[in-house]
Amino acid sequence: MCGILGCVLANQSCNVAPELFEGAMFLQHRGQDAAGIVTCGQRGRLYQCKGNGMARDVFTQARMNNLVGNMGITHLRYPTAGSSAGSEAQPFYVNSPYGISMSHNGNLVNSADLRKYLDETVHRHINTDSDSELLLNIFAAELDKFNKSRVNNTDVFSALRETMTQIRGAYAVVAMIAGYGLIGFRDPNGIRPLLFGERENADGTIDYLIASESVVLKAQGYNKFRDIAPGEAVIIRKEYTAGQEPEFKQVVEPKIFTPDIFEYVYFARPDSVMDGVSVYRSRIEMGNKLATKIRKYFPNNDVLGEIDVVIPVPDTARTSALQCAVSLNVPYREGFVKNRYIGRTFIMPNQAERRSSVRRKLNAMESEFKGRNVLLVDDSIVRGTTSKEIVIMAREAGAKKVFFASCAPPIRYNHIYGIDLADTKALVGFNRTEKEIAETIGADEVFYQDLGDLEECCRGGPAEKFEVGVFTGEYVTGIEDNYIQELEKIRAQNQRIKDANKGLSVDSCIDASDMVDVKAEVDISIYNTGDYVAN
Numbered sequence: 282m283c284g285i286l287g288c289v290l291a292n293q294s295c296n297v298a299p300e301l302f303e304g305a306m307f308l309q310h311r312g313q314d315a316a317g318i319v320t321c322g323q324r325g326r327l328y329q330c331k332g333n334g335m336a337r338d339v340f341t342q343a344r345m346n347n348l349v350g351n352m353g354i355t356h357l358r359y360p361t362a363g364s365s366a367g368s369e370a371q372p373f374y375v376n377s378p379y380g381i382s383m384s385h386n387g388n389l390v391n392s393a394d395l396r397k398y399l400d401e402t403v404h405r406h407i408n409t410d411s412d413s414e415l416l417l418n419i420f421a422a423e424l425d426k427f428n429k430s431r432v433n434n435t436d437v438f439s440a441l442r443e444t445m446t447q448i449r450g451a452y453a454v455v456a457m458i459a460g461y462g463l464i465g466f467r468d469p470n471g472i473r474p475l476l477f478g479e480r481e482n483a484d485g486t487i488d489y490l491i492a493s494e495s496v497v498l499k500a501q502g503y504n505k506f507r508d509i510a511p512g513e514a515v516i517i518r519k520e521y522t523a524g525q526e527p528e529f530k531q532v533v534e535p536k537i538f539t540p541d542i543f544e545y546v547y548f549a550r551p552d553s554v555m556d557g558v559s560v561y562r563s564r565i566e567m568g569n570k571l572a573t574k575i576r577k578y579f580p581n582n583d584v585l586g587e588i589d590v591v592i593p594v595p596d597t598a599r600t601s602a603l604q605c606a607v608s609l610n611v612p613y614r615e616g617f618v619k620n621r622y623i624g625r626t627f628i629m630p631n632q633a634e635r636r637s638s639v640r641r642k643l644n645a646m647e648s649e650f651k652g653r654n655v656l657l658v659d660d661s662i663v664r665g666t667t668s669k670e671i672v673i674m675a676r677e678a679g680a681k682k683v684f685f686a687s688c689a690p691p692i693r694y695n696h697i698y699g700i701d702l703a704d705t706k707a708l709v710g711f712n713r714t715e716k717e718i719a720e721t722i723g724a725d726e727v728f729y730q731d732l733g734d735l736e737e738c739c740r741g742g743p744a745e746k747f748e749v750g751v752f753t754g755e756y757v758t759g760i761e762d763n764y765i766q767e768l769e770k771i772r773a774q775n776q777r778i779k780d781a782n783k784g785l786s787v788d789s790c791i792d793a794s795d796m797v798d799v800k801a802e803v804d805i806s807i808y809n810t811g812d813y814v815a816n
Contacts, residue, residue, distance in 0.1 A: 282548050282699050283371075283386040284308030284357035284493045285475075287455030287463045289517045291351075291486035293323060298340075298348035300501065301355045304490070305336040307497045310550060311386075312357035315370035316340065319382040320353035321519065325460025327380060331356075331370045352463055352519045354455045356384035359699075369411045372457075375418060378425045379432065380459030385413035386493060387451035387473045387699040390756075390764040395419060395448065416452065420444045432461070434516050438530050441466055441514050445533045449758055451541070451698035451748075453509075455491050462518040465491040469536045470757050471511030472698050472748050474544060474555050477527070478503030489517045489527060494553040508556050511535040539757045541698060542747040545739045546689045547597050547660045557742030561600060566738035567688045567730060568604025571658070575609065575686065575728050584609050587654060588684065592616035594659040594671060595643070601688045602658035611656070616649035616675075639670040651679030661689040662718070662727075665709025669722040676723075685724040690732045691715065694754040697764060 286304045288297050301318050316339040317331025330344045336357065356371035372384045389395065389412040396415060399405045403422040407414055423440035424432060432440075441464070451472035456464040467475045478498035480488045490503050498506045509515060512535040517527045540556050541548075551561040576582040591613050593602035606613035620642050655675055662668050668685060675683045691710035705711055709718055719727040732752055739747060750756035 282311055282359045282543075283384075284311030284355075285384040285386050285453060285455050285491075286355035286493070286497065287353070287384070287457065287465060287491040287517075289352045289463050289489045289519060289521075291482060291488055291521075293351050293520065295351055296320070296349050297351050297353045298345050300490075301353050302336065302340050302345060304492060304497045304501060305340070305355050305357055307500055307550075308357055308493055309336055311493060311548065312359035315356075315358040315367070317356045317358075317370050317372050317384075318348055318353055319372045319374065319457065320348045320350040321457060321459055322350040325380070326350075327374065327382060327457075327459055329372075329374070329382075331372070333367050333370060352457060354382060354384050354457050354463070369409045371411075371413055373411070373414050373417045375405075375421045378421060379461065381417065381421055381424070381456060382459075383413065383417040383420070383454060383456040385416055386453045386475075387468065388412060388697060389416060389448050389450040389452065390697055390758055391449045392764070393767060398447075412450075416444070416448060416454070417456075419447055420456065432458075434528050437464065437516055438514060438532055442532045445469065445512070453493065460519060462516055463489070463491065464514065464516055465509055466514035466532065467509045467511055469512035469533050470539045470748070471535070471556065471744070472539060472541050472757065474540065474549070475509045476506050477509055477515055478506030480504070487526075491515070491517075494549055494555065496550050496553045499552075511538050537746055537757065538744045539746045539748045540744050542735065542739055542749055543661075543689075543696070543751070546735070551600055555742075556744055558739055558744075559741075562741075563739045564600040564688070565604045567735065568601035568606075568658075569608050570734035570738060571601065571686055571688060571728065571730055572605045572608030574731060574734070575605070575656070575684075578726065578728065584611060588656045589653040590614050590616070590649065591656045591658060592649060592675075594657055595619040597660040598658050598688060601660070605656075605658055605686070609656075614649045616646055616655070616678075617643045617671075618646060619643055639667050640674075643671065643674065645674045645678040647678045649678075650675055653680055654682040654684070655680045656684045656686060657724075658686045658688070660687070661692060662687045662709060662722070663692055664707055665718065665722050668709070668724075672723045682725045683723070684726050684728065685719070685722060686728040688730050689735060690729050690752045691718065692751045694751050696751045697756060698748060698750075 286301055288300050290297050298320055313335055315333045316336040319327055319329045321327055328348050332339045354372050372382045374382045392412040392415055399418050405418045423443045427436050452468045453473035453475035454466050474493055476492055476495055478490045480503045492498055512531055512533040514532045515527050515529045518525055544555055545560055545563045549555055549560045553560045579587050588611050591602055591606035591611050593599045595617055603613050672683050692708055693710040695705045709721055715727050736747055748757050
C-alpha cells in the first residue's frame with residue numbers, strides 16, 4: 282500500500298522536486314516507512330534523495346535544492362514484508378540500459394521464479410528482498426534485448442508487454458528512463474490504483490502528473506484526469522512539443538477488473554475518487570449497511586436503550602461511524618482524542634510496540650463513556666491487539682457495555698498484494714467465530730460488515746468485482762500457497778534478525794542459514810555525496 286508519483290513539467294528550466302514533495306504530503310497516509318525522489322536534469326543525469334522516515338524528514342530544504350530537472354518520480358513506502366532496511370527505500374535504479382528508475386506500489390506473487398530467471402538467464406544481480414527491484418530488472422532486461430543506443434515509444438511498449446507477461450500480482454508503477462521520459466502502467470486486474478492528469482499553464486503548455494490517488498491531482502491543479510486502465514500504459518516524453526502528447530496503449534489484455542476493496546475501507550483518503558467511485562460516499566454507505574446489520578441483533582430491531590452512543594476509532598472510521606449513528610438514531614460522540622504526533626500503529630512490526638502505542642496515540646474521555654453502552658466503530662479488525670486495548674480503555678473510562686463494529690468483514694487470510702497485515706495465524710479472525718473474536722478482544726459483541734454489503738457500497742465504477750482474498754482466501758491471481766509460505770518465512774526471518782540485533786534471545790532451533798542474509802542498511806545506487814544523502 283505505497284504511494285507513487287511521477288511528474289513532467291513543460292518548462293524545461295523549472296525543477297519538479299517541489300511539486301513532487303507537495304504531492305508526497307498528500308499521499309503520506311499511504312506509506313510512512315520511507316520516502317524517495319529521483320529527478321532527471323536536462324542532460325539526462327539523475328539526482329536522488331531517499332531514506333527511512335516521513336517525507337518531511339527525508340526531503341529537507343538542503344536536499345531538495347540538489348534535486349534538479351523538470352521530470353521526476355516519488356515513492357512513499359509501506360513495508361510489505363516487514364522490512365525497514367534503508368536499502369529497500371524506493372525509487373530503485375539500474376544504470377543499464379539507459380538508466381532507469383522505478384517506483385512500484387503492490388506485490389508480485391511469482392517473485393521466486395522471477396529471481397531465478399534474473400539470476401540464471403539474464404544474469405542481473407538483485408541486491409534486496411524487494412519484488413520492486415525484481416520488476417525493475419525484468420523491465421530493464423527486456424529493454425536491453427533491443428541492443429540499441431536509443432529506444433522509442435514502440436520499443437518501450439514492447440518491453441512493457443513482455444514484462445507484464447512475465448510478472449504476476451498487483452502493480453501500479455511509475456518509471457523514468459534518463460533523458461527520455463516518464464512511464465506509468467497498471468496490472469491487468471487493476472488491483473492497485475493509478476491516475477493520469479493534465480494541467481494547462483498560462484502559456485498554453487501542459488504539465489503531466491501520474492499519482493496513486495485523485496486528491497493529489499485535484500490539489501495541485503490537474504483538473505483533467507482519468508484512471509489508467511488495467512493493463513494500460515502511458516509514456517510522457519521529457520521534452521515534448523505539439524504532436525508529441527503522452528501516448529497511451531493497452532499493453533496487455535485486461536483481465537477481470539478487481540480493485541482491492543481495502544482501498545475504500547481504509548487506505549485511500551476520503552476525498553479521493555478511485556476508478557469512478559467516491560471513497561467518501563462508499564464509507565457513508567458502509568455506515569448505513571452496518572446500522573442495518575446491528576439492528577437485526579436486537580429484539581424488534583430496536584437499539585433504544587441498548588446502545589447509548591456511537592464512538593469512532595480515529596481516524597478512518599469517522600465517516601462510517603457518523604452515518605451509522607444517524608441511521609440508528611443514536612448520538613454520535615468523539616470519545617477518543619488522538620495524539621497526531623504519533624505514527625500509525627498499523628505499520629509497527631512488533632506486537633509489544635503496537636500495544637503500548639495505542640495508549641500513546643489515543644486517550645479516552647471519561648465523560649463520553651461513563652455509565653453508557655457504547656458502540657465503537659472501526660474500519661477493520663486485523664490482529665485484534667489494538668481493538669482489545671481500545672475496548673479496555675473504554676471500560677476503564679466507565680463504559681457499561683462495549684460493542685465493537687467493523688466496516689469490513691472478518692479478516693481471516695493474508696493480504697498478498699501489497700499490505701503487510703500479519704502472518705495468517707496472527708489474525709484475530711483466523712479460525713475464530715465472531716463470538717470468539719468478541720471474547721478475544723473483550724467486547725460484549727462484535728458486529729462485522731457482510732461481504733456482499735461491502736461490495737455493494739463500493740460499486741458504481743467500471744470494476745466488475747473486487748479483490749477480497751483477505752476475507753475469503755480466494756485471490757484474483759489464483760492459488761498462491763507457495764508465495765504465502767515464502768512471505769511468512771521472510772517476515773519471520775526479518776523479525777529474528779531484528780531481535781538478534783537488539784540483543785534479544787533467538788530460538789535455538791532456527792536454521793543458521795536464516796541469519797546469513799542480513800539486509801544492507803544503505804543502497805548500492807546513485808546516492809549523491811555529502812549532506813544531500815538521506816540515510
